[in-house]
Amino acid sequence: DPWHYWVFGLGLRGSGDFEDQAERYSYQINVSANRTTEASKFRMYASLNNSHGRYEVPDEEPIISESSRKNLSSSFIKSLNGHWSWGAVASLYSSTYDNAKLYTSFSPAVEYNFFPYSVSTRRELRIQYRVGVVFRDYYEITLFEKERETLLNQNLQVILEVKEPWGSVGVELSGSTFLHDLSKNRLKAEAGLYVNLFKGLAFNIGGEYQRIRDQLSLPLAGATVEEILLELKRLATGYNLSFQIGFSYRFGSIYSNVVNPRFGNM
Numbered sequence: 650d651p652w653h654y655w656v657f658g659l660g661l662r663g664s665g666d667f668e669d670q671a672e673r674y675s676y677q678i679n680v681s682a683n684r685t686t687e688a689s690k691f692r693m694y695a696s697l698n699n700s701h702g703r704y705e706v707p708d709e710e711p712i713i714s715e716s717s718r719k720n721l722s723s724s725f726i727k728s729l730n731g732h733w734s735w736g737a738v739a740s741l742y743s744s745t746y747d748n749a750k751l752y753t754s755f756s757p758a759v760e761y762n763f764f765p766y767s768v769s770t771r772r773e774l775r776i777q778y779r780v781g782v783v784f785r786d787y788y789e790i791t792l793f794e795k796e797r798e799t800l801l802n803q804n805l806q807v808i809l810e811v812k813e814p815w816g817s818v819g820v821e822l823s824g825s826t827f828l829h830d831l832s833k834n835r836l837k838a839e840a841g842l843y844v845n846l847f848k849g850l851a852f853n854i855g856g857e858y859q860r861i862r863d864q865l866s867l868p869l870a871g872a873t874v875e876e877i878l879l880e881l882k883r884l885a886t887g888y889n890l891s892f893q894i895g896f897s898y899r900f901g902s903i904y905s906n907v908v909n910p911r912f913g914n915m
Contacts, residue, residue: 653684654685654686655682655683655684656683657680657681657683658679658682658683659681660677660678660679660680661676661677661678662676663675664676669705670704670705671703671704671705672702672703673700673702673703673714674701675698675699675700676699677696677697677698678697679695679697680694680695680696681693681695687728688727688728689725689726689727689728690724690726690911691723691726692723692724693722693723694720694721694722694723695721695722696720697717698716698718698719699716699717699718700714700715700716700717702714712875714875714879714881715881716745716746716881717743717744717745718743718744718746720741720743721740722738722741722742723739723740724736724737724738724739725737726912731766731767732761732762732765732766733759733760733761734911734912735758735759735760736757736759736760736911737757738754738755738756738758738781739754739755739756740752740754741753745788745882746882746883747866748788748789748791748868748882748883749785749786749787749788749866750786750787750788752783752785752786753784754781754782755781755782756780756782756804757779757780758778758912759778760778760912761776761777762774762775763775763776766911770812771812771813772810772812773808773809773810774809774810775806775807775808775913776805776806776807776808777804777806777807777912778803780801780804781801781802782799782800782801783799783800783801783802784797784798784799785798785800785865785866787866788868789868789869790868791867791869792867792869794869798865800827800828800829801827801828801829802827802828803825803826803828804825805823805824806821806822806823807821807822808820808821808913815844816842816844817843818840818841818842819840821840822837823837824836824837825863826863827863827865833862833863834862835859835860835861835862836859837857837859837860838858839855839857839858840855841853841854841856843897849898849899849900850896850897851896851897851898851899852895852896853893853894853895853897854892854894854895855892855893855894856890856893857891857892858888858889858890859888859889859890860888861887864885864886866883867884872884
């Protein structure tokens with residue numbers, strides 16, 4: 650293998666829509682680098698998303714919509730034995746939607762799989778724990794009157810996946826909290842079902858529910874009507890519920906060079 654297990658990706662996408670009284674355009678760029686072996690996994694991902702909108706309003710000033718999101722993350726996972734793994738994740742994040750001028754975080758983690766990783770193509774029951782530090786610099790003063798702050802957080806995940814000839818089912822339960830105030834937390838439950846209809850074609854259905862109590866970055870000034878309607882700022886909420894249903898078709902080689910499920914897609 651001349652690439653020594655390295656896989657690289659580059660993506661570029663843009664769109665535009667122009668009228669007499671409105672204009673909208675956006676673009677996204679992303680790059681990735683991954684290396685996966687039985688002994689370790691390395692992943693790096695970077696993305697840039699920008700969008701612009703201008704709307705003419707009779708007898709008033711035009712409404713301008715600008716949003717930007719930037720992300721850089723990297724993770725390293727090391728296999729210890731047939732059940733244990735350890736790893737670490739580092740990231741930089743900026744988003745006008747999330748009132749995040751710059752978030753810098755680092756989180757070491759450990760994972761235990763109740764089934765041997767050697768049978769991961771059939772069974773997985775993984776429990777993963779992460780604890781980390783995040784430095785936050787905000788665009789606007791938050792509800793808690795913070796311009797910047799340093800926080801410690803922790804996250805616990807339990808993931809079950811069962812794969813059979815008829816399809817597969819997966820369930821994930823997770824909880825996270827900030828260590829300075831345990832009432833600032835988030836609980837998530839996610840489930841998905843894939844049913845093989847015939848070779849390559851599958852039906853899938855899934856859903857996710859989050860109970861949200863950790864929105865520390867909400868701006869003290871709130872959001873204007875325009876910002877709400879144009880979805881330029883994250884709004885206060887106590888929950889999030891989403892679901893999806895559809896079909897998928899896969900084809901190609903039935904052989905996989907390397908299978909390493911440790912830490913999923915962290």
